[in-house]
Amino acid sequence: MADIENARRHSRQDVVRTALILLDGVGLPDLTMRRLAAALDVQPSALYHHFPNKQALLAAVSDRIVAARPPGAASGDWTVDVRAAAAALRDALLAYRDGAEVVTSTLSMGLGADAAPRRLAHAVARGGFDEETTRRAATALLHFVLGHVSHEQQRMQFDSLGVVADGVTDDGAQEFAFGVELLVAGLRARVPTR
Amino acid sequence: MADIENARRHSRQDVVRTALILLDGVGLPDLTMRRLAAALDVQPSALYHHFPNKQALLAAVSDRIVAARPPGAASGDWTVDVRAAAAALRDALLAYRDGAEVVTSTLSMGLGADAAPRRLAHAVARGGFDEETTRRAATALLHFVLGHVSHEQQRMQFDSLGVVADGVTDDGAQEFAFGVELLVAGLRARVPTR
Protein backbone atom coordinates (compact mmCIF):
# COMPACT_ATOMS: atom_id res chain seq x y z
CA MET A 1 0.00 0.00 0.00
CA ALA A 2 3.02 2.32 0.37
CA ASP A 3 4.30 4.38 -2.52
CA ILE A 4 5.59 2.36 -5.45
CA GLU A 5 7.58 5.10 -7.13
CA ASN A 6 9.85 7.67 -5.51
CA ALA A 7 11.26 10.03 -8.15
CA ARG A 8 9.69 13.46 -8.12
CA ARG A 9 8.68 13.63 -11.79
CA HIS A 10 7.09 10.96 -13.91
CA SER A 11 6.69 10.13 -17.58
CA ARG A 12 3.57 8.72 -19.20
CA GLN A 13 5.31 5.34 -19.18
CA ASP A 14 5.85 5.57 -15.43
CA VAL A 15 2.17 6.22 -14.89
CA VAL A 16 1.13 3.22 -16.98
CA ARG A 17 3.69 0.97 -15.32
CA THR A 18 2.51 1.98 -11.86
CA ALA A 19 -1.11 1.55 -12.92
CA LEU A 20 -0.34 -2.03 -13.99
CA ILE A 21 1.31 -2.78 -10.66
CA LEU A 22 -1.60 -1.23 -8.79
CA LEU A 23 -4.13 -3.11 -10.93
CA ASP A 24 -2.42 -6.39 -10.15
CA GLY A 25 -2.32 -5.55 -6.46
CA VAL A 26 -5.78 -4.22 -5.76
CA GLY A 27 -7.95 -5.11 -8.78
CA LEU A 28 -9.89 -2.96 -11.21
CA PRO A 29 -12.57 -1.62 -8.81
CA ASP A 30 -9.85 -0.16 -6.57
CA LEU A 31 -7.70 1.19 -9.38
CA THR A 32 -8.81 4.79 -8.86
CA MET A 33 -7.13 7.93 -10.11
CA ARG A 34 -6.63 9.02 -6.52
CA ARG A 35 -4.98 5.79 -5.45
CA LEU A 36 -2.81 5.79 -8.55
CA ALA A 37 -1.76 9.35 -7.76
CA ALA A 38 -0.94 8.34 -4.19
CA ALA A 39 1.16 5.40 -5.47
CA LEU A 40 3.09 7.88 -7.62
CA ASP A 41 3.35 10.29 -4.67
CA VAL A 42 1.58 12.98 -6.64
CA GLN A 43 -1.65 14.95 -6.52
CA PRO A 44 -4.62 13.40 -8.45
CA SER A 45 -4.73 16.40 -10.78
CA ALA A 46 -1.18 15.64 -11.93
CA LEU A 47 -2.43 12.55 -13.77
CA TYR A 48 -4.40 14.78 -16.11
CA HIS A 49 -1.20 16.12 -17.49
CA HIS A 50 -0.49 12.62 -18.87
CA PHE A 51 -4.00 11.48 -19.79
CA PRO A 52 -7.16 13.43 -20.63
CA ASN A 53 -9.28 11.09 -18.49
CA LYS A 54 -9.42 7.69 -16.81
CA GLN A 55 -10.65 5.89 -19.93
CA ALA A 56 -7.55 6.96 -21.83
CA LEU A 57 -5.36 5.73 -18.99
CA LEU A 58 -7.14 2.37 -19.01
CA ALA A 59 -6.73 2.17 -22.78
CA ALA A 60 -2.97 2.58 -22.40
CA VAL A 61 -3.00 -0.09 -19.67
CA SER A 62 -4.97 -2.42 -21.97
CA ASP A 63 -2.53 -1.88 -24.81
CA ARG A 64 0.35 -2.86 -22.56
CA ILE A 65 -1.46 -5.96 -21.31
CA VAL A 66 -2.23 -7.21 -24.81
CA ALA A 67 1.13 -6.28 -26.32
CA ALA A 68 3.00 -8.35 -23.75
CA ARG A 69 2.60 -11.62 -25.68
CA PRO A 70 3.45 -11.10 -29.35
CA PRO A 71 2.41 -13.83 -31.82
CA GLY A 72 4.92 -16.50 -32.83
CA ALA A 73 5.92 -17.17 -36.43
CA ALA A 74 3.33 -18.64 -38.77
CA SER A 75 3.28 -22.44 -38.84
CA GLY A 76 2.18 -24.38 -41.89
CA ASP A 77 -1.22 -25.11 -40.32
CA TRP A 78 -3.67 -22.20 -39.85
CA THR A 79 -5.54 -24.10 -37.13
CA VAL A 80 -2.32 -24.26 -35.11
CA ASP A 81 -1.87 -20.52 -35.56
CA VAL A 82 -5.41 -19.78 -34.41
CA ARG A 83 -4.99 -21.92 -31.30
CA ALA A 84 -1.66 -20.23 -30.59
CA ALA A 85 -3.08 -16.72 -31.04
CA ALA A 86 -6.00 -17.51 -28.75
CA ALA A 87 -3.72 -19.06 -26.12
CA ALA A 88 -1.31 -16.11 -26.28
CA LEU A 89 -4.18 -13.70 -25.72
CA ARG A 90 -5.42 -15.75 -22.78
CA ASP A 91 -1.94 -15.77 -21.25
CA ALA A 92 -1.62 -12.00 -21.68
CA LEU A 93 -4.97 -11.40 -19.97
CA LEU A 94 -4.18 -13.79 -17.14
CA ALA A 95 -0.88 -12.02 -16.44
CA TYR A 96 -2.63 -9.19 -14.55
CA ARG A 97 -5.49 -9.27 -12.10
CA ASP A 98 -8.77 -8.36 -13.84
CA GLY A 99 -6.84 -8.20 -17.13
CA ALA A 100 -9.77 -9.52 -19.19
CA GLU A 101 -12.20 -7.01 -17.72
CA VAL A 102 -9.86 -4.08 -18.35
CA VAL A 103 -9.32 -5.06 -21.98
CA THR A 104 -13.03 -5.80 -22.50
CA SER A 105 -14.05 -2.37 -21.26
CA THR A 106 -11.43 -0.64 -23.38
CA LEU A 107 -12.45 -2.58 -26.50
CA SER A 108 -16.11 -1.86 -25.84
CA MET A 109 -15.35 1.86 -25.80
CA GLY A 110 -13.40 1.52 -29.04
CA LEU A 111 -10.34 3.13 -27.47
CA GLY A 112 -7.56 0.61 -28.01
CA ALA A 113 -6.34 -2.91 -27.37
CA ASP A 114 -7.01 -3.53 -31.04
CA ALA A 115 -3.87 -5.66 -31.28
CA ALA A 116 -5.99 -8.44 -29.78
CA PRO A 117 -8.58 -8.75 -32.56
CA ARG A 118 -5.93 -7.98 -35.19
CA ARG A 119 -3.74 -10.92 -34.22
CA LEU A 120 -6.66 -13.31 -34.12
CA ALA A 121 -7.74 -12.11 -37.55
CA HIS A 122 -4.24 -12.61 -38.97
CA ALA A 123 -4.19 -16.20 -37.75
CA VAL A 124 -7.64 -16.94 -39.14
CA ALA A 125 -6.76 -15.33 -42.47
CA ARG A 126 -4.13 -18.02 -43.05
CA GLY A 127 -7.03 -20.41 -43.61
CA GLY A 128 -7.72 -18.57 -46.88
CA PHE A 129 -11.16 -17.27 -45.92
CA ASP A 130 -12.71 -14.19 -47.45
CA GLU A 131 -12.41 -10.92 -45.59
CA GLU A 132 -15.84 -10.92 -43.99
CA THR A 133 -15.60 -14.51 -42.76
CA THR A 134 -12.17 -13.76 -41.33
CA ARG A 135 -13.40 -10.68 -39.50
CA ARG A 136 -16.47 -12.41 -38.11
CA ALA A 137 -14.58 -15.50 -37.00
CA ALA A 138 -11.94 -13.36 -35.27
CA THR A 139 -14.70 -11.45 -33.50
CA ALA A 140 -16.35 -14.65 -32.32
CA LEU A 141 -13.00 -15.93 -31.05
CA LEU A 142 -12.34 -12.62 -29.30
CA HIS A 143 -15.70 -12.67 -27.54
CA PHE A 144 -15.15 -16.21 -26.37
CA VAL A 145 -11.62 -15.54 -25.10
CA LEU A 146 -12.59 -12.36 -23.24
CA GLY A 147 -15.69 -13.92 -21.72
CA HIS A 148 -13.89 -17.08 -20.74
CA VAL A 149 -10.91 -15.36 -19.12
CA SER A 150 -13.16 -12.86 -17.31
CA HIS A 151 -15.02 -15.79 -15.82
CA GLU A 152 -11.76 -17.55 -15.04
CA GLN A 153 -10.36 -14.50 -13.22
CA GLN A 154 -13.56 -13.94 -11.28
CA ARG A 155 -13.35 -17.55 -10.10
CA MET A 156 -9.70 -17.05 -9.17
CA GLN A 157 -10.45 -14.22 -6.79
CA PHE A 158 -13.44 -16.10 -5.43
CA ASP A 159 -11.16 -19.03 -4.64
CA SER A 160 -8.51 -16.78 -3.12
CA LEU A 161 -11.04 -15.36 -0.69
CA GLY A 162 -12.72 -18.60 0.33
CA VAL A 163 -12.71 -22.30 -0.29
CA VAL A 164 -10.13 -23.79 -2.63
CA ALA A 165 -11.38 -25.38 -5.83
CA ASP A 166 -12.16 -29.07 -5.43
CA GLY A 167 -9.22 -30.81 -7.08
CA VAL A 168 -9.77 -29.62 -10.63
CA THR A 169 -7.52 -26.54 -10.64
CA ASP A 170 -6.53 -26.26 -14.29
CA ASP A 171 -10.00 -26.93 -15.63
CA GLY A 172 -9.85 -23.39 -16.98
CA ALA A 173 -7.29 -24.39 -19.58
CA GLN A 174 -9.31 -27.40 -20.69
CA GLU A 175 -12.56 -25.48 -20.94
CA PHE A 176 -10.71 -22.79 -22.87
CA ALA A 177 -9.27 -25.33 -25.30
CA PHE A 178 -12.71 -26.83 -25.81
CA GLY A 179 -14.25 -23.50 -26.80
CA VAL A 180 -11.42 -22.67 -29.18
CA GLU A 181 -11.67 -26.14 -30.71
CA LEU A 182 -15.40 -25.70 -31.23
CA LEU A 183 -14.83 -22.50 -33.19
CA VAL A 184 -11.88 -23.93 -35.15
CA ALA A 185 -13.96 -26.99 -36.08
CA GLY A 186 -16.84 -24.79 -37.19
CA LEU A 187 -14.45 -22.72 -39.24
CA ARG A 188 -12.74 -25.76 -40.78
CA ALA A 189 -16.08 -26.73 -42.31
CA ARG A 190 -15.82 -23.49 -44.31
CA VAL A 191 -12.29 -23.75 -45.64
CA PRO A 192 -12.32 -22.70 -49.32
CA THR A 193 -11.68 -25.80 -51.45
CA ARG A 194 -10.04 -23.98 -54.36
CA MET B 1 -36.08 13.21 -16.09
CA ALA B 2 -39.12 13.89 -13.87
CA ASP B 3 -40.37 11.33 -11.39
CA ILE B 4 -41.55 8.10 -12.94
CA GLU B 5 -43.58 6.83 -10.00
CA ASN B 6 -45.93 8.83 -7.82
CA ALA B 7 -47.32 6.57 -5.07
CA ARG B 8 -45.82 7.21 -1.68
CA ARG B 9 -44.73 3.63 -0.87
CA HIS B 10 -43.05 1.15 -3.14
CA SER B 11 -42.60 -2.60 -3.35
CA ARG B 12 -39.44 -4.39 -4.44
CA GLN B 13 -41.12 -4.94 -7.80
CA ASP B 14 -41.71 -1.21 -8.20
CA VAL B 15 -38.05 -0.52 -7.59
CA VAL B 16 -36.93 -3.06 -10.20
CA ARG B 17 -39.48 -1.82 -12.72
CA THR B 18 -38.36 1.78 -12.28
CA ALA B 19 -34.71 0.70 -12.47
CA LEU B 20 -35.40 -0.94 -15.85
CA ILE B 21 -37.08 2.20 -17.15
CA LEU B 22 -34.23 4.34 -15.89
CA LEU B 23 -31.64 1.97 -17.36
CA ASP B 24 -33.31 2.18 -20.73
CA GLY B 25 -33.47 5.94 -20.51
CA VAL B 26 -30.04 6.91 -19.25
CA GLY B 27 -27.82 3.82 -19.61
CA LEU B 28 -25.87 1.80 -17.07
CA PRO B 29 -23.25 4.41 -16.12
CA ASP B 30 -26.01 6.84 -15.08
CA LEU B 31 -28.16 4.26 -13.32
CA THR B 32 -27.10 5.37 -9.84
CA MET B 33 -28.82 4.64 -6.57
CA ARG B 34 -29.38 8.34 -6.08
CA ARG B 35 -31.01 8.84 -9.46
CA LEU B 36 -33.13 5.75 -8.99
CA ALA B 37 -34.26 7.10 -5.62
CA ALA B 38 -35.11 10.43 -7.23
CA ALA B 39 -37.14 8.66 -9.93
CA LEU B 40 -39.08 6.92 -7.16
CA ASP B 41 -39.43 10.21 -5.27
CA VAL B 42 -37.68 8.76 -2.27
CA GLN B 43 -34.46 9.24 -0.30
CA PRO B 44 -31.46 7.13 -1.47
CA SER B 45 -31.36 5.31 1.85
CA ALA B 46 -34.90 4.01 1.26
CA LEU B 47 -33.56 1.71 -1.48
CA TYR B 48 -31.59 -0.21 1.14
CA HIS B 49 -34.81 -1.41 2.65
CA HIS B 50 -35.43 -3.36 -0.58
CA PHE B 51 -31.89 -4.39 -1.53
CA PRO B 52 -28.76 -4.85 0.58
CA ASN B 53 -26.63 -3.09 -2.04
CA LYS B 54 -26.44 -1.99 -5.66
CA GLN B 55 -25.15 -5.35 -6.90
CA ALA B 56 -28.25 -7.10 -5.58
CA LEU B 57 -30.45 -4.52 -7.29
CA LEU B 58 -28.61 -5.07 -10.59
CA ALA B 59 -28.97 -8.83 -10.16
CA ALA B 60 -32.75 -8.44 -9.87
CA VAL B 61 -32.70 -6.18 -12.96
CA SER B 62 -30.67 -8.80 -14.85
CA ASP B 63 -33.08 -11.55 -13.88
CA ARG B 64 -35.97 -9.53 -15.27
CA ILE B 65 -34.14 -8.77 -18.50
CA VAL B 66 -33.29 -12.42 -19.14
CA ALA B 67 -36.64 -13.82 -18.03
CA ALA B 68 -38.53 -11.65 -20.52
CA ARG B 69 -38.04 -14.09 -23.42
CA PRO B 70 -38.84 -17.64 -22.32
CA PRO B 71 -37.72 -20.49 -24.59
CA GLY B 72 -40.18 -21.95 -27.08
CA ALA B 73 -41.13 -25.63 -27.19
CA ALA B 74 -38.49 -28.16 -28.20
CA SER B 75 -38.38 -28.84 -31.94
CA GLY B 76 -37.22 -32.14 -33.35
CA ASP B 77 -33.81 -30.67 -34.27
CA TRP B 78 -31.43 -29.69 -31.45
CA THR B 79 -29.56 -27.28 -33.74
CA VAL B 80 -32.81 -25.38 -34.28
CA ASP B 81 -33.30 -25.21 -30.52
CA VAL B 82 -29.79 -23.90 -29.94
CA ARG B 83 -30.22 -21.19 -32.56
CA ALA B 84 -33.59 -20.26 -31.05
CA ALA B 85 -32.21 -20.11 -27.50
CA ALA B 86 -29.31 -17.93 -28.61
CA ALA B 87 -31.59 -15.63 -30.60
CA ALA B 88 -34.05 -15.34 -27.69
CA LEU B 89 -31.24 -14.35 -25.36
CA ARG B 90 -29.99 -11.78 -27.86
CA ASP B 91 -33.50 -10.32 -28.17
CA ALA B 92 -33.87 -10.13 -24.39
CA LEU B 93 -30.55 -8.29 -24.03
CA LEU B 94 -31.35 -5.91 -26.87
CA ALA B 95 -34.68 -4.97 -25.29
CA TYR B 96 -33.00 -2.62 -22.78
CA ARG B 97 -30.17 -0.18 -23.23
CA ASP B 98 -26.88 -1.69 -21.98
CA GLY B 99 -28.76 -4.96 -21.31
CA ALA B 100 -25.80 -7.15 -22.23
CA GLU B 101 -23.41 -5.25 -19.96
CA VAL B 102 -25.80 -5.43 -17.01
CA VAL B 103 -26.27 -9.18 -17.39
CA THR B 104 -22.55 -9.77 -17.97
CA SER B 105 -21.60 -7.96 -14.79
CA THR B 106 -24.23 -9.82 -12.77
CA LEU B 107 -23.13 -13.18 -14.15
CA SER B 108 -19.49 -12.38 -13.51
CA MET B 109 -20.31 -11.74 -9.86
CA GLY B 110 -22.23 -15.02 -9.69
CA LEU B 111 -25.33 -13.25 -8.40
CA GLY B 112 -28.05 -14.25 -10.83
CA ALA B 113 -29.22 -14.20 -14.42
CA ASP B 114 -28.50 -17.93 -14.44
CA ALA B 115 -31.59 -18.54 -16.55
CA ALA B 116 -29.45 -17.48 -19.50
CA PRO B 117 -26.82 -20.25 -19.32
CA ARG B 118 -29.44 -22.75 -18.17
CA ARG B 119 -31.60 -22.31 -21.25
CA LEU B 120 -28.65 -22.55 -23.59
CA ALA B 121 -27.55 -25.72 -21.83
CA HIS B 122 -31.03 -27.26 -22.15
CA ALA B 123 -31.02 -26.64 -25.87
CA VAL B 124 -27.53 -28.07 -26.33
CA ALA B 125 -28.40 -31.10 -24.21
CA ARG B 126 -30.98 -32.17 -26.81
CA GLY B 127 -28.05 -33.09 -29.02
CA GLY B 128 -27.34 -35.98 -26.66
CA PHE B 129 -23.94 -34.75 -25.49
CA ASP B 130 -22.41 -35.74 -22.20
CA GLU B 131 -22.79 -33.37 -19.28
CA GLU B 132 -19.38 -31.74 -19.50
CA THR B 133 -19.57 -31.13 -23.24
CA THR B 134 -23.03 -29.63 -22.77
CA ARG B 135 -21.87 -27.31 -20.02
CA ARG B 136 -18.79 -26.17 -21.91
CA ALA B 137 -20.65 -25.63 -25.17
CA ALA B 138 -23.35 -23.61 -23.38
CA THR B 139 -20.65 -21.50 -21.74
CA ALA B 140 -18.96 -20.84 -25.07
CA LEU B 141 -22.31 -19.85 -26.58
CA LEU B 142 -23.04 -17.60 -23.61
CA HIS B 143 -19.70 -15.81 -23.90
CA PHE B 144 -20.21 -15.25 -27.60
CA VAL B 145 -23.76 -13.93 -27.19
CA LEU B 146 -22.88 -11.56 -24.36
CA GLY B 147 -19.77 -10.27 -26.09
CA HIS B 148 -21.53 -9.84 -29.40
CA VAL B 149 -24.55 -8.01 -28.00
CA SER B 150 -22.38 -5.79 -25.80
CA HIS B 151 -20.49 -4.78 -28.90
CA GLU B 152 -23.73 -4.33 -30.82
CA GLN B 153 -25.20 -2.07 -28.13
CA GLN B 154 -22.04 -0.02 -27.84
CA ARG B 155 -22.20 0.58 -31.61
CA MET B 156 -25.87 1.51 -31.32
CA GLN B 157 -25.22 4.33 -28.89
CA PHE B 158 -22.21 5.43 -30.93
CA ASP B 159 -24.45 5.69 -33.98
CA SER B 160 -27.16 7.51 -32.05
CA LEU B 161 -24.69 10.18 -30.98
CA GLY B 162 -22.94 10.68 -34.31
CA VAL B 163 -22.90 9.49 -37.87
CA VAL B 164 -25.43 6.93 -39.02
CA ALA B 165 -24.12 3.50 -40.03
CA ASP B 166 -23.24 3.33 -43.71
CA GLY B 167 -26.12 1.39 -45.23
CA VAL B 168 -25.61 -1.95 -43.50
CA THR B 169 -27.89 -1.49 -40.48
CA ASP B 170 -28.85 -5.06 -39.61
CA ASP B 171 -25.36 -6.46 -39.98
CA GLY B 172 -25.52 -7.23 -36.26
CA ALA B 173 -28.04 -9.99 -36.86
CA GLN B 174 -25.95 -11.55 -39.63
CA GLU B 175 -22.73 -11.44 -37.65
CA PHE B 176 -24.59 -12.93 -34.71
CA ALA B 177 -25.97 -15.77 -36.83
CA PHE B 178 -22.49 -16.45 -38.19
CA GLY B 179 -21.00 -16.86 -34.72
CA VAL B 180 -23.81 -19.13 -33.55
CA GLU B 181 -23.47 -21.19 -36.72
CA LEU B 182 -19.74 -21.58 -36.16
CA LEU B 183 -20.35 -23.00 -32.68
CA VAL B 184 -23.23 -25.20 -33.82
CA ALA B 185 -21.10 -26.60 -36.64
CA GLY B 186 -18.24 -27.30 -34.25
CA LEU B 187 -20.64 -29.03 -31.92
CA ARG B 188 -22.28 -31.04 -34.68
CA ALA B 189 -18.91 -32.67 -35.35
CA ARG B 190 -19.18 -34.12 -31.83
CA VAL B 191 -22.71 -35.53 -31.91
CA PRO B 192 -22.61 -39.00 -30.29
CA THR B 193 -23.15 -41.58 -33.01
CA ARG B 194 -24.72 -44.33 -30.86
Next chain:
DNA sequence: ACCTGAACACCGTTCAAGT
Protein backbone atom coordinates in the same frame (compact mmCIF):
# COMPACT_ATOMS: atom_id res chain seq x y z
C1' DA C 1 6.92 19.69 -19.06
C1' DC C 2 5.21 18.41 -14.84
C1' DC C 3 3.05 19.39 -10.69
C1' DT C 4 0.26 21.70 -6.40
C1' DG C 5 -3.91 23.22 -3.92
C1' DA C 6 -8.35 23.85 -3.74
C1' DA C 7 -12.59 23.24 -5.27
C1' DC C 8 -17.01 21.17 -7.79
C1' DA C 9 -20.37 17.92 -8.46
C1' DC C 10 -21.07 13.82 -7.65
C1' DC C 11 -20.97 8.51 -5.68
C1' DG C 12 -22.58 4.01 -2.44
C1' DT C 13 -23.67 3.03 2.09
C1' DT C 14 -24.88 3.38 7.19
C1' DC C 15 -27.69 4.49 10.97
C1' DA C 16 -30.69 6.46 14.28
C1' DA C 17 -35.15 7.83 14.12
C1' DG C 18 -39.88 8.37 12.51
C1' DT C 19 -44.93 6.31 10.89
Next chain:
DNA sequence: ACCTGAACACCGTTCAAGT
Protein backbone atom coordinates in the same frame (compact mmCIF):
# COMPACT_ATOMS: atom_id res chain seq x y z
C1' DA D 1 -42.91 -2.46 6.37
C1' DC D 2 -41.26 1.50 4.40
C1' DC D 3 -39.16 5.76 4.71
C1' DT D 4 -36.48 10.42 6.32
C1' DG D 5 -32.36 13.17 7.47
C1' DA D 6 -27.92 13.51 8.13
C1' DA D 7 -23.64 11.97 7.85
C1' DC D 8 -19.18 9.23 6.27
C1' DA D 9 -15.77 8.09 3.21
C1' DC D 10 -15.00 8.24 -0.95
C1' DC D 11 -15.06 9.31 -6.51
C1' DG D 12 -13.42 11.79 -11.48
C1' DT D 13 -12.37 16.12 -13.17
C1' DT D 14 -11.25 21.24 -13.62
C1' DC D 15 -8.50 25.19 -13.12
C1' DA D 16 -5.56 28.80 -11.69
C1' DA D 17 -1.10 28.94 -10.27
C1' DG D 18 3.63 27.54 -9.43
C1' DT D 19 8.71 25.66 -11.14
